[in-house]
Amino acid sequence: MASKGNIAVLGSGLIGRSFAMLYASAGYMVKIYDISEDMLKDAMSYIEQRFTALQANGLLKGKLTAEEQLKLITVATDMRDCVESAFYVHECVPERLDLKKKVFGELDKLVKSDTILASSTSCIPASQFSEGLNLKNRCIVVHPIYPPYYAPLIELIPAPWTDADVSTRVKDLMEEVGSKPIVFKKEILGFGINRIQYAIIKVCWDLVEDDVLEPEDVEKILKNGLGMRYAFTGQFETMHMNGFGVTDNVDRYGPSIWAVLNDMKPVTELKSDSDTAKKIHDAMCRTFSTVDGLPEKRKWRDDRLMALAKLKKEMGDD
Amino acid sequence: MASKGNIAVLGSGLIGRSFAMLYASAGYMVKIYDISEDMLKDAMSYIEQRFTALQANGLLKGKLTAEEQLKLITVATDMRDCVESAFYVHECVPERLDLKKKVFGELDKLVKSDTILASSTSCIPASQFSEGLNLKNRCIVVHPIYPPYYAPLIELIPAPWTDADVSTRVKDLMEEVGSKPIVFKKEILGFGINRIQYAIIKVCWDLVEDDVLEPEDVEKILKNGLGMRYAFTGQFETMHMNGFGVTDNVDRYGPSIWAVLNDMKPVTELKSDSDTAKKIHDAMCRTFSTVDGLPEKRKWRDDRLMALAKLKKEMGDD
Numbered sequence: 196m197a198s199k200g201n202i203a204v205l206g207s208g209l210i211g212r213s214f215a216m217l218y219a220s221a222g223y224m225v226k227i228y229d230i231s232e233d234m235l236k237d238a239m240s241y242i243e244q245r246f247t248a249l250q251a252n253g254l255l256k257g258k259l260t261a262e263e264q265l266k267l268i269t270v271a272t273d274m275r276d277c278v279e280s281a282f283y284v285h286e287c288v289p290e291r292l293d294l295k296k297k298v299f300g301e302l303d304k305l306v307k308s309d310t311i312l313a314s315s316t317s318c319i320p321a322s323q324f325s326e327g328l329n330l331k332n333r334c335i336v337v338h339p340i341y342p343p344y345y346a347p348l349i350e351l352i353p354a355p356w357t358d359a360d361v362s363t364r365v366k367d368l369m370e371e372v373g374s375k376p377i378v379f380k381k382e383i384l385g386f387g388i389n390r391i392q393y394a395i396i397k398v399c400w401d402l403v404e405d406d407v408l409e410p411e412d413v414e415k416i417l418k419n420g421l422g423m424r425y426a427f428t429g430q431f432e433t434m435h436m437n438g439f440g441v442t443d444n445v446d447r448y449g450p451s452i453w454a455v456l457n458d459m460k461p462v463t464e465l466k467s468d469s470d471t472a473k474k475i476h477d478a479m480c481r482t483f484s485t486v487d488g489l490p491e492k493r494k495w496r497d498d499r500l501m502a503l504a505k506l507k508k509e510m511g512d513d
Numbered sequence: 514m515a516s517k518g519n520i521a522v523l524g525s526g527l528i529g530r531s532f533a534m535l536y537a538s539a540g541y542m543v544k545i546y547d548i549s550e551d552m553l554k555d556a557m558s559y560i561e562q563r564f565t566a567l568q569a570n571g572l573l574k575g576k577l578t579a580e581e582q583l584k585l586i587t588v589a590t591d592m593r594d595c596v597e598s599a600f601y602v603h604e605c606v607p608e609r610l611d612l613k614k615k616v617f618g619e620l621d622k623l624v625k626s627d628t629i630l631a632s633s634t635s636c637i638p639a640s641q642f643s644e645g646l647n648l649k650n651r652c653i654v655v656h657p658i659y660p661p662y663y664a665p666l667i668e669l670i671p672a673p674w675t676d677a678d679v680s681t682r683v684k685d686l687m688e689e690v691g692s693k694p695i696v697f698k699k700e701i702l703g704f705g706i707n708r709i710q711y712a713i714i715k716v717c718w719d720l721v722e723d724d725v726l727e728p729e730d731v732e733k734i735l736k737n738g739l740g741m742r743y744a745f746t747g748q749f750e751t752m753h754m755n756g757f758g759v760t761d762n763v764d765r766y767g768p769s770i771w772a773v774l775n776d777m778k779p780v781t782e783l784k785s786d787s788d789t790a791k792k793i794h795d796a797m798c799r800t801f802s803t804v805d806g807l808p809e810k811r812k813w814r815d816d817r818l819m820a821l822a823k824l825k826k827e828m829g830d831d
Contacts, residue, residue, distance in 0.1 A: 318769050340738035341755075348738030375737040377730035385773035387720060387734045392748075393770045394712040394777070399748045402705060412695035414747025416705045419693040420658035420666030422743025427817045429732025429740075430710075430717045431793050432801045436811055437659075440804040441794035445785040451636050452711045455703035456780040459712070464771045467763040475749050476759035483750045486758040493754055499745045499828060506820055 199223050203281035205274070205298060207238035210315050211287035213343045216242055217372040219267040220257035227270050228277035235270040242268060249344075254505055256344075256373050275305050283311045283368065285337065290316060295324040303328045311361050313337040317389060320382040321354035332358045335365055338386055345500040347375040350386045401460055404471040410478035426503060427512065517541050521599035523592070523616060525556035528633050529605035531661045534560055535690040537585040538575035545588050546595035553588040560586060567662075572823055574662075574691050593623050601629045601686065603655065608634060613642040621646045629679050631655040635707060638700040639672035650676045653683060658706055663818040665693040668704045719778055722789040728796035744821060745830065
C-alpha cells in the first residue's frame with residue numbers, strides 16, 4: 196500500500212485524534228506528536244476503538260479497512276521526527292497564543308519552505324501566531340466543528356500574507372477526506388462558527404437574565420425547533436423557502452427583523468459568578484447532566500451526530 | 514368513539530392544517546373554518562394524504578388509525594358553526610394585525626366566556642390583538658415552528674392579562690399531542706424563535722455584506738456544522754458539554770465571546786433591493802433552488818425533518 200504523502204499532527208487530544216483519523220481515511224501516512232508516550236498510547240487506543248465502531252456502523256470514511264487505516268497512523272515524542280517528511284503539519288495543541296507561537300516558531304526552523312502549516316485554533320487568527328516567521332506565508336487556520344468526523348464543516352482562514360496555493364491545497368485535502376471546507380476571503384474575529392454561536396449565546400442568555408424563559412425551555416427552541424431545520428438547511432436557504440425567494444422574504448419580514456434586532460439589549464460581559472450563569476448552570480445540571488456525567492453525555496451526543504451523518508448520507512445530502 | 518371535546522381551527526393554510534392533524538391525533542373533534550369550500554376541500558385532501566403517508570412511515574401520532582383521525586376532522590364556512598361548541602379556538606389566518614383584530618372581535622361575540630382563544634401569530638403579541646376584548650383574559654399566542662408535525666417546539670406567550678389556567682390548559686393540550694411547549698413569563702418582541710433566528714440572519718448577512726464569505730459557504734456553517742449539533746442539544750447544553758459545565762465554560766470563553774460580540778456591526782435595516790440581498794438571492798437560486806422549484810424543495814425539507822423526527826424517537830430523545 197503506497198502512501199500518498201506524510202502528514203504531521205501536533206497534539207493528541209480529541210481534535211488531533213479526529214484529524215489523524217480523517218487523514219488516514221484518505222490514505223495519508225499520519226504521525227501524531229505529543230510530549231508523553233502515555234498520551235500517545237491513549238490516543239492510539241481511542242483511534243483503534245473508533246475505527247472499529249465506525250466500520251461496524253458503515254460510517255468508516257474512505258476505501259481502506261479500519262485495520263489498514265490504523266496502520267497508517269504512527270506516533271512520535273520528538274517534533275523533528277514527526278514533521279521532517281511531512282508536506283502538511285496540523286497543529287492541534289491547547290488554545291493559548293504563547294503556546295501556538297512557540298510551536299510555530301519551532302516549526303519555522305524544522306520544516307522545508309513549501310510545507311503547509313495549519314492550526315486548528317478556534318479563535319486566534321493566523322496573522323497573530325505567524326507574524327515574524329520565515330514561513331508566515333505557509334500558515335493557515337483550519338478550524339473544525341467538534342466532532343469533525345461527523346460534522347463535516349471546516350473553516351479555512353488564511354492570513355493576509357498566506358500564499359494562495361496553501362488555501363487551495365488544504366481545501367482539496369479537506370474535500371478529499373469528505374469534509375466541507377469554506378475558505379474565508381479575510382480574517383475576522385470568531386471566524387464564522389463562533390460569530391453565529393456567540394450571537395445565539397447572547398440571545399439565549401438575555402432570555403434567562405430578563406426572566407422571560409427558564410433555561411431548560413430556552414434549550415427547546417433549538418433542539419426541538421430551529422436546530423432540526425438547521426441540520427439540513429442554512430439560514431439563507433430557510434429564508435429562500437419561507438417566501439418566494441430571499442428578496443421576497445426580506446420584503447415581507449425585513450421590518451420585523453429590524454424591529455426585533457433593535458429590541459436586543461446592548462452587549463454586556465458574561466460573568467461566570469453572575470446569578471444568570473449560576474441559574475443556567477444549575478438548570479443544566481438538573482435537566483441535562485451533572486458535571487461528572489458529561490463524558491458520558493458527550494458520547495451520547497456523538498452517537499446522535501453519527502446517526503444524523505448516516506441519515507444525511509442515506510438521503511443523498513451533501 | 515367518544516370525542517374528548519371540540520376544537521375549532523380558523524384558517525386552512527399549512528399551519529391550520531398541521532394543527533388540525535395534531536389535535537385529531539389525540540382524539541379531539543376538530544372543525545376547520547375558512548372562507549371558501551374549495552380551500553377547505555384542498556385542506557382535507559392534503560390532510561388525508563399526510564395521514565396516510567405518516568402511518569406508512571410509522572410516524573402517525575396518537576393511538577388512532579389514519580382513518581379514525583381523519584373522521585374527527587370536519588369543515589365549516591360559517592364561523593359561528595365552527596366555534597360554537599369548541600372549548601378551544603386556534604386562529605391560523607394570515608399575519609396581519611387588522612385581520613387578527615377582526616377575527617378576535619368576532620370570536621368575542623360568538624364564544625362562551627371560558628373558551629380559550631389562541632393565535633398562531635409569529636410576531637404579534639397577544640396584548641396587541643386582544644386589548645379591548647371582553648375575553649382578553651382568554652387570549653394567548655400559540656406559535657409553532659414550521660412544520661409543527663415534525664418539529665415539536667411550541668411557544669406559548671400569554672398577554673399580561675391572560676388567565677393562568679389558559680396557559681396551563683394549552684400547555685397540557687400541547688403535551689398531549691406530543692409537542693414541546695414552552696411558556697413565556699412575559700411578552701417579548703419576536704418571542705424566542707425569531708429572536709434567535711434574526712440574530713443569526715444578522716451575522717450571516719454581515720458575512721456576505723463584508724465580503725468575508727460567499728453566501729453558499731455561509732450556509733454550510735449551519736447545515737454541515739452547528740445545525741447538526743443543535744438538532745440534539747441546545748446552546749446551554751452545548752456550553753455545558755464544551756467545558757466542565759456552564760460556569761467553567763463562561764470562565765474560559767467569556768472574554769472571547771465578549772470580544773466577538775463587540776466586533777459585530779451596528780444593526781442596519783435589511784433591504785430587498787440591496788446588492789447583498791441580490792447576491793444572496795442569486796446564490797440561493799443557483800446552489801439551492803430556483804423560486805419555481807421551492808414547493809418541491811419544501812417537500813424535500815419536510816422529508817428530512819420527518820426522518821430526523823423518526824431518528825430522534827428511535828434514539829429515545831424527547
